[in-house]
Amino acid sequence: MSSKARNRTVVGNKCTHKEKRSGFCSATSTFHSKRPPIPLPTTPHISLTDFISSQPHSGRTAYIDASTGRRLSFTELWSSVSSLSSHLSLRLGLRKGHVVLLLSPNSLSFPIVTLSVLSLGALITTSNPLLTSRELSKQINDSKPTLAFTTSPLLPKLTQSNPNLPIILIDDAQEHNLKPDAYPEGVVCTMSEMIADPPSRVRVTDRVDQDDPASLLYSSGTTGESKGVVSTHRSLIAMVQTIVNRFRSESFGGRDQIYVCTVPMFHIYGLAAFAAGLLASGSTIVVLSRFDLDEMMGAIEKYKATYLPIVPPILISMTDRAEEIRGRYELGTLESVLSGGAPLSREVTEGFLGKYPGVKIYQGYGLTETAGIGASTDSLEESRRYGTAGRLSASMEARVVEVETGRALGVNQTGELWLRGPSVMKGVEMWLDGYEEAAANALQVDVNTCRVAVGGAEAAADVLNDGLTRGVWWTSSAALGEWDIDTWTAAGYFSNPEATASTLTSEGWLKTGDICYIDEDGFIFVVDRLKELIKYKGYQVPPAELEALLLSHPQISDAAVIPFPDKDVGQFPMAYIVRKAGSNLSENAVMDFVAKQVAPFKKIRRVAFISAIPKNPSGKILRKDLIKLVTSKI
Numbered sequence: 268m269s270s271k272a273r274n275r276t277v278v279g280n281k282c283t284h285k286e287k288r289s290g291f292c293s294a295t296s297t298f299h300s301k302r303p304p305i306p307l308p309t310t311p312h313i314s315l316t317d318f319i320s321s322q323p324h325s326g327r328t329a330y331i332d333a334s335t336g337r338r339l340s341f342t343e344l345w346s347s348v349s350s351l352s353s354h355l356s357l358r359l360g361l362r363k364g365h366v367v368l369l370l371s372p373n374s375l376s377f378p379i380v381t382l383s384v385l386s387l388g389a390l391i392t393t394s395n396p397l398l399t400s401r402e403l404s405k406q407i408n409d410s411k412p413t414l415a416f417t418t419s420p421l422l423p424k425l426t427q428s429n430p431n432l433p434i435i436l437i438d439d440a441q442e443h444n445l446k447p448d449a450y451p452e453g454v455v456c457t458m459s460e461m462i463a464d465p466p467s468r469v470r471v472t473d474r475v476d477q478d479d480p481a482s483l484l485y486s487s488g489t490t491g492e493s494k495g496v497v498s499t500h501r502s503l504i505a506m507v508q509t510i511v512n513r514f515r516s517e518s519f520g521g522r523d524q525i526y527v528c529t530v531p532m533f534h535i536y537g538l539a540a541f542a543a544g545l546l547a548s549g550s551t552i553v554v555l556s557r558f559d560l561d562e563m564m565g566a567i568e569k570y571k572a573t574y575l576p577i578v579p580p581i582l583i584s585m586t587d588r589a590e591e592i593r594g595r596y597e598l599g600t601l602e603s604v605l606s607g608g609a610p611l612s613r614e615v616t617e618g619f620l621g622k623y624p625g626v627k628i629y630q631g632y633g634l635t636e637t638a639g640i641g642a643s644t645d646s647l648e649e650s651r652r653y654g655t656a657g658r659l660s661a662s663m664e665a666r667v668v669e670v671e672t673g674r675a676l677g678v679n680q681t682g683e684l685w686l687r688g689p690s691v692m693k694g695v696e697m698w699l700d701g702y703e704e705a706a707a708n709a710l711q712v713d714v715n716t717c718r719v720a721v722g723g724a725e726a727a728a729d730v731l732n733d734g735l736t737r738g739v740w741w742t743s744s745a746a747l748g749e750w751d752i753d754t755w756t757a758a759g760y761f762s763n764p765e766a767t768a769s770t771l772t773s774e775g776w777l778k779t780g781d782i783c784y785i786d787e788d789g790f791i792f793v794v795d796r797l798k799e800l801i802k803y804k805g806y807q808v809p810p811a812e813l814e815a816l817l818l819s820h821p822q823i824s825d826a827a828v829i830p831f832p833d834k835d836v837g838q839f840p841m842a843y844i845v846r847k848a849g850s851n852l853s854e855n856a857v858m859d860f861v862a863k864q865v866a867p868f869k870k871i872r873r874v875a876f877i878s879a880i881p882k883n884p885s886g887k888i889l890r891k892d893l894i895k896l897v898t899s900k901i
């Protein structure tokens with residue numbers, strides 16, 4: 268949507284949302300954030316890296332490795348980023364638009380790699396080290412990286428996924444006694460070697476614009492298999508500003524905190540918080556390579572941590588083992604816990620606070636598609652609304668939409684949550700070559716709601732040079748197929764305009780697939796899920812991916828995968844199976860078949876046999892019916 272059109276919407280209507288407690292404007296059926304808007308840089312030419320490095324910091328330690336105690340100051344961090352980006356561009360020819368894969372558990376290197384890659388205008392795509400090489404090669408085929416960073420233990424998995432990818436090893440060369448002539452197969456150099464070498468004074472860098480794509484994180488969206496979500500520098504800068512404003516606010520003490528990072532940096536929650544937002548807030552981050560309850564508690568004690576961002580399963584295990592934990596660790600410095608990534612029920616919140624009465628629980632809600640931003644509780648008073656996902660984040664708008672009719676609803680009415688704001692992924696963007704007039708007529712483009720850069724990449728560049736924002740053509744998926752599209756640029760779901768078009772509306776609303784209501788005070792309550800997604804320990808498991816795998820089994824004629832509720836992990840995947848005639852395939856055989864081919868968090872942990880999978884007339888699985896069937900039996 269153009270800024271002109273947006274201004275008209277806000278200025279020209281009779282919204283009195285500022286006065287309303289809920290933030291709801293009945294003239295536009297839109298909920299507005301009650302928080303002060305976030306300031307965004309006005310220059311179009313700034314990368315996320317430049318933006319973060321320009322933020323003030325305390326001059327203290329940026330990161331601490333929890334296991335070794337190694338500290339990285341802000342100065343060391345930025346000098347490492349500078350060296351690495353210089354060598355990536357000069358020695359390895361990394362350029363704007365290239366994709367770099369980062370396959371690693373949490374480490375001090377994670378933010379260095381990410382910020383270096385982004386400073387060059389290249390895209391970073393991250394991966395869960397638990398993925399099998401089959402799953403990894405799918406992501407590699409989709410994202411087409413030009414090089415990859417990984418650790419020694421993960422090297423075999425990566426080379427098995429793609430033997431031709433040039434690899435930079437994250438391990439310390441001296442520690443592993445690695446000499447360039449003895450690098451393992453596929454490795455072109457080590458990261459420590461590049462960082463040790465000062466940056467060259469010769470710079471070969473492209474100008475990075477806020478509208479350039481920056482990250483490519485994988486999410487299942489509302490339906491289907493995993494898809495790459497493109498976030499631009501602009502949306503990541505908006506995310507950083509939201510986090511900085513929130514954590515510098517008075518309610519958080521207005522002072523530097525010491526955070527513990529145990530959630531993975533390869534997902535948006537960890538990446539946004541620990542490789543970007545909290546770094547920009549100038550605080551210290553204690554990094555654990557992965558979650559281990561004892562190591563986490565030990566790190567809080569040892570480094571006098573004040574703030575712990577986690578997911579509900581960790582909160583549950585802290586509650587279950589509270590007596591033992593309090594007996595073994597001095598946790599007096601811990602003031603706050605942030606829970607995100609999966610719903611946190613009132614019972615779990617109360618159970619936790621009963622065991623840790625001095626600790627405050629805050630909530631965060633966001634999606635990969637919104638760069639992790641959406642809603643949060645930002646004060647003690649807000650966080651007392653147990654069960655809420657929080658109030659809309661700064662500069663974010665929401666609609667609650669009736670699924671069947673598409674009608675926008677009001678306060679306390681339940682429907683699908685739509686979000687719009689600066690951190691939301693942008694729509695399908697294309698440059699048309701020679702078809703602009705016909706396309707404009709056929710697609711009935713409304714000049715108030717879209718801008719089009721026509722005539723291919725060169726003409727688009729001219730438009731940009733004239734100071735206009737990059738062209739964005741909003742269109743329907745049906746119309747897309749009719750046009751010879753010259754260049755698809757990375758936007759929305761990477762190389763997947765169909766999925767993008769069905770998730771984003773022409774006005775820039777993102778359909779979250781979450782069913783919720785917003786109360787009279789503007790608090791969002793997520794009550795159900797429209798999207799076909801299983802959340803196991805805060806990890807996304809797309810049912811479509813497991814169904815495709817099950818259908819490849821010679822004795823399975825049909826299959827459906829649904830979420831099965833579980834107190835400790837949230838949900839786990841359960842499969843309904845139709846066996847082929849004459850087959851006596853067992854439950855265990857089904858589970859083993861899947862377990863061998865997927866990451867452990869995607870394993871099917873329950874199986875039931877059925878004579879037919881319930882489907883609607885167009886063949887879509889009626890998952891809700893199966894969920895009802897199984898939950899009625901619990």
Ligand SMILES: CC(C)(COP(=O)(O)OP(=O)(O)OC[C@H]1O[C@@H](n2cnc3c(N)ncnc32)[C@H](O)[C@@H]1OP(=O)(O)O)[C@@H](O)C(=O)NCCC(=O)NCCSC(=O)/C=C/c1ccc(O)cc1
Pocket residue numbers: 397529530531534535536537558578580581606607608609630631632633634635639640641642643803804805806867868
């Ligand atoms: C710390 C957790 C909760 C638990 O860790 P774990 O118990 O050690 O298990 P893992 O998840 O690492 O491993 C899964 C399984 O793999 C197993 N595993 C492990 N390594 C191996 C091995 N090498 N061999 C074989 N088996 C193995 C492991 O034992 C386990 O098996 P099982 O016990 O049967 O579940 C972990 O699952 C975790 O970090 N989950 C968080 C995921 C996450 O960050 N999600 C967020 C997505 S982004 C988002 O939603 C946005 C959030 C947001 C938040 C805040 C805001 O303000 C705004 C937005």
